[in-house]
Amino acid sequence: MAEASLVRSPARRRPARSLVTPIRIATLLGLWLLWEGAAASGLLYEGVVPSSFKIAAALGELVTSGMFYYNLELTLYEIAVSVIIGGTLGLAIGLALGANRFVGKAFESYIQYLAPTPKIVFLPILMVLFGVGAGSKIGMGTLSCFFPMTLSVASGVRLVDPVLLRVGRSFNLSLGQTIRKIYLPALVPPIATGLRLGLGVAIIGTLLGEIKMSNRGLGFLIMQYYAQFRTPEMYAVLIVMFVLAAGANAAVARFLRRRGVI
Amino acid sequence: MAVAANAASTTRRAVLQSAGPTLFGVATLLLLGLIWEWAVDIGWVSPFVAPAPSAIVQSFPGLIEDEGLFEALLRTFLETFCAAGLAMCLGVPIGWWLHRSSWAGPAYETWVASCAAAPLVLLYPLFLVIFGRSSATIVAMSTLTGLTPVVLKTKEGLDGTRRVLIDVGRSYGLGQGTLFWKIMLPAAVPTIANGVRLGLIFALISVVGVEFLINFGGMGELIDDLAQRWEIPKMYGAIFFVILTSVAFFYITEKLEKWLRPV
Numbered sequence: 001m002a003e004a005s006l007v008r009s010p011a012r013r014r015p016a017r018s019l020v021t022p023i024r025i026a027t028l029l030g031l032w033l034l035w036e037g038a039a040a041s042g043l044l045y046e047g048v049v050p051s052s053f054k055i056a057a058a059l060g061e062l063v064t065s066g067m068f069y070y071n072l073e074l075t076l077y078e079i080a081v082s083v084i085i086g087g088t089l090g091l092a093i094g095l096a097l098g099a100n101r102f103v104g105k106a107f108e109s110y111i112q113y114l115a116p117t118p119k120i121v122f123l124p125i126l127m128v129l130f131g132v133g134a135g136s137k138i139g140m141g142t143l144s145c146f147f148p149m150t151l152s153v154a155s156g157v158r159l160v161d162p163v164l165l166r167v168g169r170s171f172n173l174s175l176g177q178t179i180r181k182i183y184l185p186a187l188v189p190p191i192a193t194g195l196r197l198g199l200g201v202a203i204i205g206t207l208l209g210e211i212k213m214s215n216r217g218l219g220f221l222i223m224q225y226y227a228q229f230r231t232p233e234m235y236a237v238l239i240v241m242f243v244l245a246a247g248a249n250a251a252v253a254r255f256l257r258r259r260g261v262i
Numbered sequence: 263m264a265v266a267a268n269a270a271s272t273t274r275r276a277v278l279q280s281a282g283p284t285l286f287g288v289a290t291l292l293l294l295g296l297i298w299e300w301a302v303d304i305g306w307v308s309p310f311v312a313p314a315p316s317a318i319v320q321s322f323p324g325l326i327e328d329e330g331l332f333e334a335l336l337r338t339f340l341e342t343f344c345a346a347g348l349a350m351c352l353g354v355p356i357g358w359w360l361h362r363s364s365w366a367g368p369a370y371e372t373w374v375a376s377c378a379a380a381p382l383v384l385l386y387p388l389f390l391v392i393f394g395r396s397s398a399t400i401v402a403m404s405t406l407t408g409l410t411p412v413v414l415k416t417k418e419g420l421d422g423t424r425r426v427l428i429d430v431g432r433s434y435g436l437g438q439g440t441l442f443w444k445i446m447l448p449a450a451v452p453t454i455a456n457g458v459r460l461g462l463i464f465a466l467i468s469v470v471g472v473e474f475l476i477n478f479g480g481m482g483e484l485i486d487d488l489a490q491r492w493e494i495p496k497m498y499g500a501i502f503f504v505i506l507t508s509v510a511f512f513y514i515t516e517k518l519e520k521w522l523r524p525v
Contacts, residue, residue, distance in 0.1 A: 023369040048391050105283030106290070116463055117508040118470040121482070121501050124489035128311050204381040211387070212475055226387050234387060245381040 050232045058232035059239060068221070072240075075206065075217040078134050082141025082202045087195055089142070090149025094194070095183060097150065098157025108154060115147040119201075120208055127213065137209040137217070144205030145198035152197065156190025157183060196252045203245045218244075313495040318502065321495040329484060329496060331503060338469055338480030338507075341397060345404035345465040350458055353409050357416025357457075371417065378410035386472055395476050404468035408461035415457025419450030455522045459515040466511055470504060481507070 032052060038044060039051045062068050097104045097111070119140065126139035160183060168182050184191075210219025218241055225234035295315045301307040302314040309317065325331045360367045360374070386403055393399040423446045431445045473482025481504050488497040 019365050020369045023365055024373075027369070044392070102283050102286070106287035110287065110291075113509040113512055114505065116467065116512055117505050118467040118474075118482075120471040120474050121485050121504050123474070124485060124497055125312075125501065127489070128494065200379070200381070204383060207381075207384055208471070208475065211384075222387055226390070231391060234391070238385065238388060241384050242381065245384065246376070246379075249379065 047229060047231045050235065054232040055235045055239070058230075059236040062233065062236045062240065068240075071217050071221050074134065075210065075219070078137045078206045078210075078217065079141055079199075079203055082138045082206055083145050083195070083199055085138070086142040086145025086202060087149050087198055090146045090194060090198065091153055091191065093146075094150040094153025095157060095179065098154040099183070104154065104158075108151075111147065111150055111154075115151060119143050119205055120212070123209055123212055126209075132213050132215070134216075137206045137214065140209035141202040141206040145202040148197035148201060149191075149194035152190045152194030153187060156187045159190075160186045192256045196249065196256065199252055200245065200249045203248060207241055207245070310492075310494055313498060317495045318498045321493075321499045325496050325499045325503075329488070329500075331484070331500070334480040334484040334500075335503065335507065336480070338466075338473065338482070341400050341404065341469045341473075341479060342462065342466045345401045345469060346408050346458070346462045348401070348405040349408035349412050349461045349465060352405070353412025353457070353461065354416050354454065356409075357413045357454075358420060360413065360417045361420040367417065371414075374410055374413050378414060382407050383468060383471055386475055390476060395478050397479060399476060400469055400472045400479055403472050404465040407468040408465035411460035411464060412454075412457045415460070416450065416454050419453030419457075420446055422453065423449045452519075452522055455519050459519045462515055463508075463512060466508060470508075 035049065035052060038049045093111075097108050122143055123136065123140060126136040126143075130136045130139055164182050164186065165178070168178050173181060207217075207219045210217040211223055212219075214220045218237060222234055222237045222241070225231070225237060298307070298312070299314045299316060302309055302312065302317075360371055383403070386399070389399045389403050393402055427445050427449060428441065431441045436444065469479070470482045473479035474486050475482070477483050477486045481500065485497060485500045485504065488500055
């Protein structure tokens with residue numbers, strides 16, 4: 001009997017499934033009570049853990065202020081431009097690496113090993129190149145988006161049915177026609193996956209760039225509140241940033257799933 | 263004799279064919295380096311924006327002697343191993359609990375998976391407020407970042423233990439503890455090792471990133487300091503070492519994981 005508890009059988013899992021929602025609600029409630037307890041106890045520095053009601057009030061104020069939308073607009077602009085540039089570059093280089101075995105063998109390992117390096121260390125170079133304005137943040141987002149897009153497209157190209165390529169060759173398709181008529185339609189799923197992953201990391205890269213040094217954007221807003229020790233407001237912007245990053249990823253995934261792309 | 267010569271020529275061709283792309287890749291990088299050097303030399307690229315590769319290489323002794331490159335690297339490694347160690351100590355029992363419990367797994371696994379995909383690094387101002395500008399912030403944040411792959415992979419590994427192995431253990435009358443230590447854990451080790459490897463890489467990325475953001479600690483702080491002092495060749499040199507370190511880290515952990523994984 002004791003041994004049986006080591007390996008869960010489907011029969012044992014079924015009754016537990018019905019408990020999932022109540023357990024989750026209880027956990028969230030417990031965490032909220034813990035937070036409120038910590039806020040009321042005075043054990044931590046005053047203001048470090050503000051009451052959730054204060055954070056909710058700050059969030060309400062934030063989303064009704066014009067200044068928030070001005071900064072949000074700039075952040076969204078930086079993210080959009082970086083995804084366009086990083087995505088396009090990633091697509092072009094991914095196609096080259098995947099379509100040509102020699103080129104792939106020569107350069108793909110560099111991209112694979114560079115992909116997990118912490119991109120934030122390139123921020124000083126980007127600031128030297130593009131200044132402390134939107135340019136360096138777009139650069140950060142571009143760099144972050146480039147790697148997942150390239151690797152996803154390169155591996156996708158290798159999965160393109162060789163029969164299609166042979167048919168294309170028999171019709172004397174040029175390189176541009178082969179890319180447009182064969183590769184791109186066959187590559188919709190890997191491009192979508194690369195774009196989804198790239199968007200997620202581009203959001204993080206852009207926001208981190210703003211947090212480190214900027215005079216506009218949501219990241220700047222956070223650091224401004226941090227410097228003024230306005231913690232409820234800081235938590236409110238953090239919540240918005242988190243929702244933006246996680247929500248964008250979930251929305252793109254849902255859109256692609258509905259379209260049957262992934 | 264002719265057969266031997268043929269075999270040698272075939273082998274030589276095969277070696278050349280496999281080494282060709284690698285050599286081409288290295289040669290292209292060298293050529294790009296030379297073009298960069300030349301562009302700086304003739305004034306097309308400002309050395310204050312992108313110093314020549316030779317200037318970056320020349321900055322290495324200063325980076326080591328004056329800026330304490332190795333001390334910074336050591337500190338980054340210590341923080342990384344501390345965070346990854348904590349992630350492992352917490353992650354393996356949590357993964358085991360999620361596997362073992364009939365309610366915790368279904369209730370929390372998707373939450374842990376969402377955390378793995380969530381931009382946790384954006385929460386660093388929150389940690390800064392709680393722990394202050396110290397190594398505690400760096401280690402706490404990186405532990406959190408490295409924790410999720412360890413938890414998920416531990417659960418995956420334990421879930422995937424072959425039923426037949428457990429049945430054999432039972433037929434020998436093994437107790438619950440013995441069954442876990444002698445059968446389930448060894449069977450799950452390759453998958454757990456993959457999680458620990460991912461945790462280590464995530465922790466390294468997080469450590470360097472947070473060090474840079476809060477200007478405290480090892481390599482991240484060194485890069486930020488050099489950028490603020492406008493020591494551009496040294497800054498490029500430090501970034502080069504971070505890339506080298508993370509590539510070496512990635513490569514070594516990949517090899518270690520392959521070594522642990524049964525064929």
